[in-house]
Amino acid sequence: MCSAASRRTAAPRGLATNTKISTLTRSSPIRESGIRDRRHLRDDIPDAGRTRVSDFVEDADAGPWTTYVDSHPNGTLFHGLEWKRAVARTFGHRPRYLIARRGDRIVGVLPMFDVRSVVAPRMLVSMPYATYGGVLADDENAGGALIRSAIALADRVGATTIDLRSEFAATPSEPIIASHATFRRPLPANVEDVASIFPRKARAAARQAESKFDLDVSFDSSELPLVWRLYSRSMRRLASPNYPLRFFESLHGALGDRFLTQVVRCDGQPVAGLITFLHRRTMMPYFLGLDERQSLYGLSHFVYLKCMAWGVANGFREFDFGRSRCENKGAFDFKRHCGFEPTILQYQRYVAPGARAPDLSPGSAKWAVARRVWRGLPLAITRPLGGWLAKSIPG
Numbered sequence: 001m002c003s004a005a006s007r008r009t010a011a012p013r014g015l016a017t018n019t020k021i022s023t024l025t026r027s028s029p030i031r032e033s034g035i036r037d038r039r040h041l042r043d044d045i046p047d048a049g050r051t052r053v054s055d056f057v058e059d060a061d062a063g064p065w066t067t068y069v070d071s072h073p074n075g076t077l078f079h080g081l082e083w084k085r086a087v088a089r090t091f092g093h094r095p096r097y098l099i100a101r102r103g104d105r106i107v108g109v110l111p112m113f114d115v116r117s118v119v120a121p122r123m124l125v126s127m128p129y130a131t132y133g134g135v136l137a138d139d140e141n142a143g144g145a146l147i148r149s150a151i152a153l154a155d156r157v158g159a160t161t162i163d164l165r166s167e168f169a170a171t172p173s174e175p176i177i178a179s180h181a182t183f184r185r186p187l188p189a190n191v192e193d194v195a196s197i198f199p200r201k202a203r204a205a206a207r208q209a210e211s212k213f214d215l216d217v218s219f220d221s222s223e224l225p226l227v228w229r230l231y232s233r234s235m236r237r238l239a240s241p242n243y244p245l246r247f248f249e250s251l252h253g254a255l256g257d258r259f260l261t262q263v264v265r266c267d268g269q270p271v272a273g274l275i276t277f278l279h280r281r282t283m284m285p286y287f288l289g290l291d292e293r294q295s296l297y298g299l300s301h302f303v304y305l306k307c308m309a310w311g312v313a314n315g316f317r318e319f320d321f322g323r324s325r326c327e328n329k330g331a332f333d334f335k336r337h338c339g340f341e342p343t344i345l346q347y348q349r350y351v352a353p354g355a356r357a358p359d360l361s362p363g364s365a366k367w368a369v370a371r372r373v374w375r376g377l378p379l380a381i382t383r384p385l386g387g388w389l390a391k392s393i394p395g
Helices: 058-071 081-091 140-157 191-197 200-212 221-237 245-258 299-313 329-337 365-375 379-390
Strands: 052-055 098-102 105-110 113-115 123-126 161-164 180-186 215-219 259-266 269-279 282-290 318-325 342-344 348-351
Touching: 052 140, 058 081, 058 098, 058 105, 081 245, 098 140, 105 140, 123 140, 140 161, 140 348, 180 329, 191 200, 191 299, 200 299, 215 299, 221 245, 221 259, 221 269, 221 282, 221 365, 221 379, 245 259, 245 269, 245 379, 259 299, 269 299, 282 299, 318 329, 329 342
Parallel strands: 123 161, 282 318
Antiparallel strands: 052 098, 098 105, 113 123, 161 348, 180 318, 180 342, 215 259, 259 269, 269 282
């Protein structure tokens, strides 16, 4: 029964590198993110001439851009044009996409958005609302050309910062902002082995939820509005602005069958919802919603195990648990409790001379009062207000 009682080359000229690196203190070491695939710097490809960088033109460049991102070993869903279109359509940020070429051949891309915020100075972000982003390039020369062009663009439009959410540092000689970690593990070949991914205690929690409560799982895209309602409820509890429903709808429309909608019910009542992105052979659970009025021990573990089982049954081979802020003890430690070890993301930031990087971290002390107030507001206020605020806080 379900009841309320029983639920991160030298920096080119123009912008100075922010050299502050977050200090991490954890009970066990966090792996520094190494080169996942050496082909992300394709040193074997000869220089066919001077690298030139141009602005992305939708009609002429959409096909070549997609081909390049799809063929690059470090290309992500967030580098794809689907993310561009959904962000632009929902939030109105101007896309500032750059392409590096030698002759007619693309040798690098840098997707960015020009973000104008009511709570921070103007910034270029690669990518907003995304775990990953930053430069994709064949070699360091192409990557450097893209960075220099981005800095020139920032100077031209008056943006004081450039945020590069690169999994691998765009300029390896410069420091990273070690504020976020990612968590990945391979999936087993067989559905019956999925539970073995979790350590004993996490596995027991998922099994207890399944055995104690009458839980039913469905995967149905028509339930997207329901998942958003659960998600926005969770975001209020976490004292963070939610994204608007139209962002979910835009992403679903753009991604199609690479957007997985999952709902868990207890005694017929929806208690959890999860949106998972599917890219190549990797699953990335991205938006989770739980009804805090229902106290179901092990529910989160159960939701993720069922998501993994669906993935294995449908040929997926990796589970990317997404990023967590290293200071966010709850989410960070939950993923470790589930058997996933953190790898630092090599985010980098370029800050204009005389400017200061904006502090938009939800854990910042300056937002403490706002967080307390947010939790006490009705959903009828936090849902539309969160959607409006999200435009100014690019995730």
